[in-house]
Amino acid sequence: MAENIPNNAGGSAYGQGFTNSHRIHSALTAGNIVTVAIQLFREKSDDYITTSLQSYLWLFLTGLGASLCAGVGTVIGQTIGLSNWAELGILALLFTLPMLAFGRGRKTAIGGVLSQLIFNKLVSRSETKEDIQKRLFPRVWRFFRGEVLFWLALVGLYFGLAFILGLILRGFFLSIRDQDFVDFFSLPEQDFSSALLTLITIIVLVLLFYLGLFLFFSYFIARLWLFDVVIAFEDVSARDAIRRSWQLTRGQGWQSLAIVMICGLLLIPPFSVSxxxxxxxxFAILFIAIVAFPIYQAIKAVIYYDLRSRNEGLTFDLDITATNPQNHLRRVILQTPESIELDLALGGIGSRALAWAIDQLLLWVGIILFWYFGSILYLTILVPILNNASVAFEQGELDQWIEAIATFLTFALSNCYFIAFETLWRGQTPGKRIAKIRVVRDTGRPVGLRESSIRSLLSSIDVFFFFIGVIRIAVTSSEKRLGDLVAGTLVVQDQRQGADETQQPFDVSPGISHLAAELVANPQLRTITPDQFLTLRDFLGYRSQLASRMRSQITTKLADQIRNLLGQNNQPLALGLDDLELVEATYLACQQANQS
Structure with missing residues (x-):
């Protein structure tokens, strides 16, 4: 028979206290990963900041120790007769490297401790910080080697890109003679406009090329930067950790890139204010670094949890009580005019930063195209017409008028972008749609022209007046920036993203149904908790999404855990069932026991 597994399967016995939001195989957006990590950080921020401070103290102390070692190396060098300053410098450096390497490795290991603490919250694992430190601190040199390999990979990539770029620029400049520059500035007026447009086009293409190189380089950072959490969680070598980070983010590279970009954006306001x-x-920069370090490690932990849950079925384990990371998003209850209460998750600073970055990128591309084609229109059409007409315009005066008009149109375009999209798309811009958030009124109704206009016009104050909007989103429970406060709006999660499209029906043979009926009589069946039942349900509905190797490994693990729970001597278990049949029969038995 074919059974469609519902979200809230299980009824009162198996499922009480669980809702359809219990999705063990989470699939978080890039913005939500950052938001959830920040929320987890806030729960024990004092402890995490103290741990981060310890890591920087280690760097400071090892730096002092390295200075002493350098002095010892210099004295030894002079004792053995070295007088050349270069030789003494090399000897002093050799004495300092072990201490500096140990300090850096210890700091990275402490980062692994922070990530492990956050990860344990997601899987409801009880483990003290001291126990984690005892397990991870012996791997200090492994953490250091992982960081060295990480930076060597990036440096190699950087020089490779620089070499390719150098060849391109060399070929470009070799094709241009010095006389071409002289000829360019001595062109007659009618030819100068087309030459200027050509120069502008080249500049735009070069800027786009550099933007592409920056994104390409950042993409590799996003694919490799999980090496430290891999060493902390999986106890592998430094080289395998780099490979594992690349493998984990396969197919999710652009999401990882978005997360890295959000992290960079969130650091701009505090560094700018400092x-x-x-x-x-x-001192402000040092404080920001101390606070940012555990937040970054929390983000890595949530990424690791999400990728392994989604791609490898990490939480399909009866010994793990997994939580839905989206439960850590701040929520708000809105009262509609019809006296209906709406329970909504707020947009979160991570999702809003992602949406803002995407919208700004699209907006500035539009502005650049506007100025580019406006320049073409001005230089090739408007100027010749005005020169041939009997219009009393000085060239300087004409340029001022054109600049004023273009500036006004740019301001109008930058505001109309947000006003038009939020009004017509029910509170969403392209960036918000990608980030899966939307703007609503405080009553839960869609925003209109008035609300969108107020939010857009006040956005400049929110961003440029000491980033007051970012600060308000970060520290207030309603996550309202100044524009939201005046307009009476909220930014919430798009409810459609909660729809579970990953559950699939599965076929159960009549023989499995018969065995399930026999398992119902096993008194040990009641030892399976509601959360374990939901784990079986989610696995059976999601297993087709997993790679065959991971599907086989998880099936075997679940079957072994079921045998331990039900007892090895139980008759149905002794009938030579394969692992998948046992998992299916146990799921149906739990369901039948609940219905009876």
Missing amino acids: MFLSIFSI
């Missing part, structure tokens, strides 16, 4: 603190800026 620049205004004059002589205290160095």
Whole structure:
């Protein structure tokens, strides 16, 4: 028979206290990964910041130790007769490297400790920080080797890209003679406009090329930067950790890139504000680094959890009580005019940063195209017409008018983008649609022209006035920036993203149904908890999404755990069932026991 597995299967006995939001195989958006990580960080921020401070103290102390070692190396060098400063410098460096390497490895290991603490929250695992440190600190040199390989890979990539870029630029400049520059500035007026447009086109293409190189380089960072959590969680070698990070993010590289970009965007406001603190800026930057370190490690832990849950069925384990990471998003209850309560998850700073970045990219591409084609229109059509007409315009005065008009149109375009999309797309722009968030009124109704206009016009104050909007989103429970506060709006998760499209029906043979009926009589069946039942349900509905190797491994693991729970001497288990049949029969037996 074919059974369609519902989200809330299980009824009162198997499923009580669980809702259809219990999706063990999570699939978080890039923005939600950052938001969930920040929320997990907030729960024990004092402890995490203290641990981060310890890592920087280790760097400081090992730096002092390295200075002492350098002095010892210099003295030894002079004792053995070295007088050349270069030779003494090399000897001092050799004495300092072990201490510096140990300090760096210890800091990376502490980062692994922070990631493990966050990860344990997601899988409801009880483990003290001291126990984690005892397990990870012996791997200090492995963490250091992993970081060295990570940076060597990036440096090699950087020089490879620089070499290719150098060849391209060399060929380009060799094709241009010095006389071409002289000829360019001595062109007659009618030819100068077309030459200027050609120059503008080249500049735009070069900028786009550099943007592409930056994204390409960042893509590799996003694919490799999980090496430290891999060493912490899987106890592999440094080289295998780099390979494992690349393998984990296969097919998810652009999502990982989006997460890296969000992390960079979130650091811009505090670093920008710190620049205004004059002589205290160095202390502000150090404080930001200490706070950002555990947040970054929390983000890595959530990425690791999400990728392994989605691609490898990490949480299909009866010994793990997995949580849905989306439960850590802040929520709000809205009262509609019809007295209906809406329980909505707020957009979160990660999703809003991602949406803002995408919208800004699209907006500035549109503005650049507007100015580019506007320049073509101005230089090739408008100027010749005005020159041939009897219009009393000085060239400088004409340029000022054109610049004023273009500036006004640019301002209008930058605001109309948000106003038009949010009004016509029910609170979504292209960026918000990709980030799966939308703007709604405080009553839960879609926003209109008034609300969208207020939000757009106040966005400049939110961003440029000491990033007051970012600060409000980060620290207030409603996550409202100034524009939201004045317009009476909220940014919430798009409810359609909660729809579970991964559950699939599975076929159960009549023989399995008969064995399930026999298992119902086993008193040990009641030892299977509601959460374990949901784990079986989710696995059977999701197993087709897993690679065959992982599907086989998880089936065997679940079957062994079921045998331990039900007892090896149980008759149905002694009939030579294969692992998948046992998992299916146990799931049906639990369901039948609940119905009876």
